Amino acid sequence: MEIKICQLTDxxxxxxxxxxxxxxxxxxxxxxLRYDCVESNIRHSIMKDRIPLTYIALVDGELAGYxxxxxxxxxxxxxxYPWLINLFVVKKFRKQGVASALLKHVPNVLKKxxxxxxxxxxxxxxxxxxxxxxxxxxxxxxxxHQDKFVRLYKFTAKNTLK
Ligand SMILES: CC(C)(COP(=O)(O)OP(=O)(O)OC[C@H]1O[C@@H](n2cnc3c(N)ncnc32)[C@H](O)[C@@H]1OP(=O)(O)O)[C@@H](O)C(=O)NCCC(=O)NCCS
Numbered sequence: 001m002e003i004k005i006c007q008l009t010d011x012x013x014x015x016x017x018x019x020x021x022x023x024x025x026x027x028x029x030x031x032x033l034r035y036d037c038v039e040s041n042i043r044h045s046i047m048k049d050r051i052p053l054t055y056i057a058l059v060d061g062e063l064a065g066y067x068x069x070x071x072x073x074x075x076x077x078x079x080x081y082p083w084l085i086n087l088f089v090v091k092k093f094r095k096q097g098v099a100s101a102l103l104k105h106v107p108n109v110l111k112k113x114x115x116x117x118x119x120x121x122x123x124x125x126x127x128x129x130x131x132x133x134x135x136x137x138x139x140x141x142x143x144x145h146q147d148k149f150v151r152l153y154k155f156t157a158k159n160t161l162k
Contacts (some may be wrong), residue, residue, distance in 0.1 A: 001060060003101040007064070008046050008054040015063050016043065016055055022066075022088055043045070045070065051082055053115065053139065057089070057098045064098045065089035067107060074121060076142045082113075082154070084120040103131040106155060116157040121150045128153045 008015060020035075020042045028038035045052035045068055053069045065088050073083035084106065089098045110116060121126065121139060129135065133153040140149050 001096065003098060004058045005105040006056055006099055007048075008056050008059060009048045010153070011043065011046065013046075017058070018063055019054070019066055022090065023086060026088055027086065042124075049112075052110065053113075055102060055109070057102050058094075059096070059098060061095055063090075064093035065102060068104050069113070069118065073119075074139075074141055076140065080119050082094070082115065082118055084118045087120075098126050099127070100131070106131070107157065110155075110157050118155045120153050120155075122153065123148070125151060128155075132155075 004154065004161065008019075020039045023042055024033075024035050024038040028035070033041075042054070046054050051069050051071050055067055055069075056063060057065045068085050070083050070085050071080065071081050073085045074080075074147040087099060087102060089102075110118065118126065119136075120133070133155045136152040136154050138149040139152040
């Protein structure tokens with residue numbers, strides 16, 4: 001099984017419609033966003049050399065997942081940025097190291113962007129630590145669908161990988 005991480009920059013990429021569907025189903029709908037809003041957001045998140053960026057994981061050439069780098073991910077905390085957002089692996093390919101490959105690629109992204117840190121928030125506990133992310137604090141997104149505290153993490157370029 002070969003897992004390849006590629007940056008998505010082609011507006012005509014055949015992978016874009018699938019990513020838009022996954023994004024809407026997993027997060028957009030719950031956030032109360034219209035499908036065409038999610039579509040526009042993803043289609044405008046494929047910059048080449050600046051944020052927002054989108055990376056996909058291909059397993060033996062098949063689209064398995066993605067994640068993105070964006071300036072904002074939490075309305076309640078505009079003071080911290082940039083963010084790793086929307087890490088997603090489709091069910092068929094879960095537990096096979098796809099998220100692991102996407103997360104191991106993060107230091108390359110920092111190097112490319114010439115930045116030395118990223119933030120993310122999640123309710124997943126115990127995964128990001130394995131890839132050099134440091135737990136910062138519990139944080140309240142204060143969003144309609146998300147009234148619980150979530151975990152805030154920071155990745156700094158010097159951190160070593162598992
Ligand atoms: C969470 C998710 C990205 C994991 O993807 P995956 O490809 O199955 O993960 P991997 O197989 O690469 O696992 C990497 C490591 O993280 C661990 N891990 C994976 N999912 C985990 C979870 N939900 N909680 C804790 N640890 C987890 C694995 O055990 C593995 O550790 P190991 O190498 O020591 O065994 C995937 O389940 C998903 O897309 N879920 C829905 C969207 C989501 O919740 N995204 C995260 C939002 S912040």
